[in-house]
Amino acid sequence: MRIGLDMMGGDYAPQEAVKGVKLFLETVATKAHLVLLGDEQAIAPLLAAAQIPASDYTIVHAPQVIGMHEHPTKALKEKQQSSIAIGFHLLQNGKIDAFISAGNTGAMMVGTFYSIKSIEGVQRPTISTPVPREDGSFGLLLDVGINSDCKPENLVQFAILGSLYAKHILKRDNPTVGLLNIGEEEGKGNLLAQATYPLLKEHPQLNFTGNIEGRHIFSNKADVIVCEGFTGNVVLKMAESFHEIAVKRNIRDEYLDRFNFETYGGTPVLGVSQPVIIGHGISEAAAFKNMITLAQQMIESKLLEKIKESFNGKQS
Amino acid sequence: MRIGLDMMGGDYAPQEAVKGVKLFLETVATKAHLVLLGDEQAIAPLLAAAQIPASDYTIVHAPQVIGMHEHPTKALKEKQQSSIAIGFHLLQNGKIDAFISAGNTGAMMVGTFYSIKSIEGVQRPTISTPVPREDGSFGLLLDVGINSDCKPENLVQFAILGSLYAKHILKRDNPTVGLLNIGEEEGKGNLLAQATYPLLKEHPQLNFTGNIEGRHIFSNKADVIVCEGFTGNVVLKMAESFHEIAVKRNIRDEYLDRFNFETYGGTPVLGVSQPVIIGHGISEAAAFKNMITLAQQMIESKLLEKIKESFNGKQS
Numbered sequence: 111m112r113i114g115l116d117m118m119g120g121d122y123a124p125q126e127a128v129k130g131v132k133l134f135l136e137t138v139a140t141k142a143h144l145v146l147l148g149d150e151q152a153i154a155p156l157l158a159a160a161q162i163p164a165s166d167y168t169i170v171h172a173p174q175v176i177g178m179h180e181h182p183t184k185a186l187k188e189k190q191q192s193s194i195a196i197g198f199h200l201l202q203n204g205k206i207d208a209f210i211s212a213g214n215t216g217a218m219m220v221g222t223f224y225s226i227k228s229i230e231g232v233q234r235p236t237i238s239t240p241v242p243r244e245d246g247s248f249g250l251l252l253d254v255g256i257n258s259d260c261k262p263e264n265l266v267q268f269a270i271l272g273s274l275y276a277k278h279i280l281k282r283d284n285p286t287v288g289l290l291n292i293g294e295e296e297g298k299g300n301l302l303a304q305a306t307y308p309l310l311k312e313h314p315q316l317n318f319t320g321n322i323e324g325r326h327i328f329s330n331k332a333d334v335i336v337c338e339g340f341t342g343n344v345v346l347k348m349a350e351s352f353h354e355i356a357v358k359r360n361i362r363d364e365y366l367d368r369f370n371f372e373t374y375g376g377t378p379v380l381g382v383s384q385p386v387i388i389g390h391g392i393s394e395a396a397a398f399k400n401m402i403t404l405a406q407q408m409i410e411s412k413l414l415e416k417i418k419e420s421f422n423g424k425q426s
Numbered sequence: 427m428r429i430g431l432d433m434m435g436g437d438y439a440p441q442e443a444v445k446g447v448k449l450f451l452e453t454v455a456t457k458a459h460l461v462l463l464g465d466e467q468a469i470a471p472l473l474a475a476a477q478i479p480a481s482d483y484t485i486v487h488a489p490q491v492i493g494m495h496e497h498p499t500k501a502l503k504e505k506q507q508s509s510i511a512i513g514f515h516l517l518q519n520g521k522i523d524a525f526i527s528a529g530n531t532g533a534m535m536v537g538t539f540y541s542i543k544s545i546e547g548v549q550r551p552t553i554s555t556p557v558p559r560e561d562g563s564f565g566l567l568l569d570v571g572i573n574s575d576c577k578p579e580n581l582v583q584f585a586i587l588g589s590l591y592a593k594h595i596l597k598r599d600n601p602t603v604g605l606l607n608i609g610e611e612e613g614k615g616n617l618l619a620q621a622t623y624p625l626l627k628e629h630p631q632l633n634f635t636g637n638i639e640g641r642h643i644f645s646n647k648a649d650v651i652v653c654e655g656f657t658g659n660v661v662l663k664m665a666e667s668f669h670e671i672a673v674k675r676n677i678r679d680e681y682l683d684r685f686n687f688e689t690y691g692g693t694p695v696l697g698v699s700q701p702v703i704i705g706h707g708i709s710e711a712a713a714f715k716n717m718i719t720l721a722q723q724m725i726e727s728k729l730l731e732k733i734k735e736s737f738n739g740k741q742s
Binding site for chain 1: 560571574575606608615616617619639640641642643644654655656657659660661662663664665666667668670671674675677679681682
């Protein structure tokens with residue numbers, strides 16, 4: 111298993127990426143072989159200084175870097191020797207089994223959609239966020255930003271993708287699915303929610319539990335909560351802001367600490383045919399470690415094969 | 427000035443409503459005359475026991491009560507002698523200058539839309555929530571639930587209504603308006619947000635500041651934030667849940683205390699031709715007091731006249 115990691119992506123790269131690699135290799139039992147992409151002259155000395163065993167990684171030299179604020183499409187096209195462009199190239203050609211970057215999010219999106227195919231039957235790949243719950247577990251909310259206008263069928267597909275993720279990665283048996291909505295009863299909500307409810311309810315593959323209001327997002331009412339990416343993104347960023355407020359106001363609380371979404375690492379793009387994980391720009395060592403671990407879990411659990419089986423070419 | 431208050435509405439009525447009346451009369455300098463609607467036998471002794479001067483109020487006997495879980499349209503139609511039905515009747519006939527209830531929200535909505543006209547030019551009346559900000563001030567977010575599917579022009583009208591409210595009630599000079607969105611730059615967002623942005627930007631009556639992301643709702647970036655009622659309702663209920671989490675976890679913080687939306691009382695329905703304030707079901711004394719005070723401010727500031735002037739029969 112070969113996991114590709116962009117060493118130049120993120121505000122604290124490459125230092126924190128190096129620390130993350132070390133942390134991963136030290137704490138995770140079954141080790142993947144890491145393919146580290148970046149400026150060799152910059153990263154090789156750091157990896158050596160961190161005493162990371164040379165047998166655990168291969169450096170692939172990428173002399174260019176796509177900056178965090180560059181125009182995604184333009185940058186990807188013009189910087190063919192960037193770590194992101196090379197990463198997708200390696201993934202496309204089967205040289206790596208997953209690709210991770212905390213770099214320019216737009217470039218990661220464009221790279222994913224241009225070089226990695228959607229799984230047959232998936233209309234819209236999606237991104238998600240873990241939802242910290244009061245009992246210590248995590249739920250999953252999706253979409254959180256790449257599909258801001260959706261049809262009911264898109265939300266049904268997010269529910270299937272989220273359920274498979276919850277089952278195989280979060281190890282949740284028969285995960286429950288909720289529809290983010292503005293009332294509890296069937297028939298409530300905007301046109302999208304009203305039309306989506308019966309589709310979720312009647313879907314044989316889904317364990318649908320009904321509507322989830324804003325006040326129950328952090329409860330255990332549903333393992334997977336689906337919505338279009340506009341509301342999902344507002345929810346995610348608002349939850350992040352609560353963590354920032356807590357930090358600023360010196361509120362120390364174990365549960366609120368879990369709203370520090372940066373530590374989770376990143377979000378896989380669900381619905382594409384190879385594992386791509388897009389990291390938070392301000393990723394630190396733990397985030398890099400978590401992203402590598404997640405990539406490994408996605409490969410080991412054969413999540414993408416399960417998704418392919420589930421969609422099986424159906425246009426559902 | 428005569429303000430009508432439903433004494434039977436809300437989970438803690440009539441006791442907390444009586445306490446709220448007392449609090450209002452004790453702490454607010456210019457007193458409105460209160461028209462108290464409810465079962466006279468139930469409320470008269472409570473008002474007397476609370477030593478509320480009889481000259482400050484008039485009881486209007488309403489023998490029926492619409493329960494919190496009754497079907498709004500059905501209940502309003504069948505219970506013509508309920509406090510809510512009588513309240514709207516009095517408001518319609520100019521016997522009171524404002525009507526307040528913390529009772530069945532649906533019945534209050536139905537009553538408002540059936541008996542009180544929209545202001546000419548207003549396509550969709552709206553409800554809002556105060557947004558507690560870190561500097562101690564309040565912003566305003568609207569719509570928060572009655573308009574879950576919107577057109578761009580609706581959001582523009584919410585912006586005008588919100589700006590007038592911010593100016594005349596929150597006493598904000600030239601209030602800034604932001605568009606809730608999932609990116610900072612123009613062109614970001616779903617189709618609705620993309621189409622709304624230029625309309626807000628070019629509107630001569632609005633002080634538009636651009637997009638507001640989920641992480642900046644509680645900042646000072648905009649005095650008034652507009653969105654459709656689906657996202658707005660999710661945001662409001664999620665903010666409420668943060669307060670509940672803080673209480674449950676024994677987190678004591680002055681700022682988080684301000685997320686106790688119940689204390690604010692209720693939301694006026696903006697865009698209708700008479701002041702109607704819909705209270706939170708679990709309103710306590712302070713909430714009732716705040717709602718009466720708000721009704722008085724709305725009347726004194728001539729907010730509805732300002733809204734009428736602003737729309738002036740125009741269709742946008």
